Amino acid sequence: MNLPNKITISRICLIPFVIFFYLADFIPYGKLVAALIFGIAAITDNIDGRIARKRNLVTDLGKFLDPIADKVLVMSGLLLITAWPVQGAGVSQAIPAIWPIWLGILCVTIILARELIISAFRQIAATKNLVLAADKSGKIKATIQDVTIFLYMIYAFLVSEFWTAIEGTANTVICIVLIVCLVVSTILTISSGIGYIVKNRHVLKEDPKKQEKTVKYDGLIPDVLREFFDEGLISMKKVASRFNIDEQRATKIVKDMTVLGYISDEGDEREILISQKDYEDIFGKQ
Numbered sequence: 001m002n003l004p005n006k007i008t009i010s011r012i013c014l015i016p017f018v019i020f021f022y023l024a025d026f027i028p029y030g031k032l033v034a035a036l037i038f039g040i041a042a043i044t045d046n047i048d049g050r051i052a053r054k055r056n057l058v059t060d061l062g063k064f065l066d067p068i069a070d071k072v073l074v075m076s077g078l079l080l081i082t083a084w085p086v087q088g089a090g091v092s093q094a095i096p097a098i099w100p101i102w103l104g105i106l107c108v109t110i111i112l113a114r115e116l117i118i119s120a121f122r123q124i125a126a127t128k129n130l131v132l133a134a135d136k137s138g139k140i141k142a143t144i145q146d147v148t149i150f151l152y153m154i155y156a157f158l159v160s161e162f163w164t165a166i167e168g169t170a171n172t173v174i175c176i177v178l179i180v181c182l183v184v185s186t187i188l189t190i191s192s193g194i195g196y197i198v199k200n201r202h203v204l205k206e207d208p209k210k211q212e213k214t215v216k217y218d219g220l221i222p223d224v225l226r227e228f229f230d231e232g233l234i235s236m237k238k239v240a241s242r243f244n245i246d247e248q249r250a251t252k253i254v255k256d257m258t259v260l261g262y263i264s265d266e267g268d269e270r271e272i273l274i275s276q277k278d279y280e281d282i283f284g285k286q
Contacts, residue, residue, distance in 0.1 A: 004052035005062050007044050011069045014041040015076050022080050022153065025087060031160055034080075035153035041073055042146035049139075067122070070142050071115045077149035078108045086156045088163035095163075097156045098182065099175050107186040111145065114193040121196075125203045137192040144188055148181040205261055217256040220245070222283045224253055225262060229276065233269040 001009075014037055021027060022034035048066065052058045082104055085094035098104030155174055158166055166174065220243060227242060228234045234257070240250035254270065257263045263270035274282070 001061075002052075002057045002059065003055075004048040004057050005059065005065060007048035007051070008062060008065045008069050011041045011044045011048075012065075012072060014038075015073055018073075019076055019080065022156070023084060025160070029157065029161065031086075031153060031157035035150055035157060038073070038077055038146075038153060039150050042143075042150065045070060045142065045146075067118075067138075071119065074142065074145050074149065075112060075115065077146075077153070078111060081149060081152040081156065082108045086159045088159050089161055090164050095159055097152050097159070098178070103179065104182065107182050110186050111189045114189050118193055118196060121200070121203065125200070128203065137188075137195050141185070141188040141192040144181070144185045148178070148185045151178055151181060217260065218249065218253045220253055221257055221260075221262075222279075225257070225272065225274075225279060225283075228272065229279070232272050234263055234272060235269045237268075 018034050018038045018041065020034075021030045021037065024030045027033070045066070048062070052062055081097040085096050088095045096104070098108075155178060158174075224234065224239055224243065228238070234254065236247065236250045236254050239245070239253055240247050243250075254263070258265045258270065262274050263272055
């Protein structure tokens with residue numbers, strides 16, 4: 001196991017300590033300790049990636065572990081600041097770290113839902129022997145999330161130890177700043193998730209080799225594809241004209257190739273989506 005992977009695993013190992021110290025009200029400044037450990041764990045995300053890229057130590061294991069470590073760290077932090085109210089110093093009633101509560105629950109639900117959706121997306125990719133590395137927008141999103149959770153943990157520490165000092169205007173200002181951070185983090189979470197799926201949308205496409213076994217396609221399809229490879233575009237009218245067939249059959253050929261994923265599904269002229277190598281793999285060398 002190389003150094004970047006060891007750092008990633010160490011980040012995962014730090015998560016139980018974050019949870020313990022955040023919940024351990026009997027330990028003086030426990031929430032501050034939890035916040036610092038969380039911050040250290042979050043920083044290691046940038047360290048392992050840079051080392052892996054600089055030393056050419058990028059591995060499939062690292063691509064697999066890194067997003068898992070990020071997700072577990074973020075989910076743990078979000079659950080802590082959302083579900084566990086803070087006992088303010090000198091007051092009898094516990095205070096929620098995220099205020100207003102409904103906004104916190106909404107944002108956290110969206111963030112967690114996005115992470116679960118992306119995890120499911122990665123599982124689909126894994127079934128096709130594809131390993132999807134985290135992209136730049138995902139890294140930016142993760143950084144903003146980490147900063148937001150860290151700040152909320154610091155706020156929880158201030159409430160638990162110095163509530164009387166921040167009660168009033170100072171507390172209101174802090175809450176507003178934290179809400180802005182949480183909302184921005186949620187927006188980035190949504191946008192990066194959509195971008196990630198769009199970028200890797202090929203994962204959701206069925207394998208043409210599997211589809212062709214279940215779809216009864218026209219026998220002219222291999223010839224049609226070969227005819228238009230150089231042009232890169234196919235239309236119903238061109239197929240009918242060059243192969244001297246009626247429009248009904250030409251329409252069916254175009255439709256079949258669309259279903260099979262050989263050509264795009266929009267416009268009068270459809271783009272050929274498979275390469276020459278794909279063609280040879282499917283139909284053999286002609």
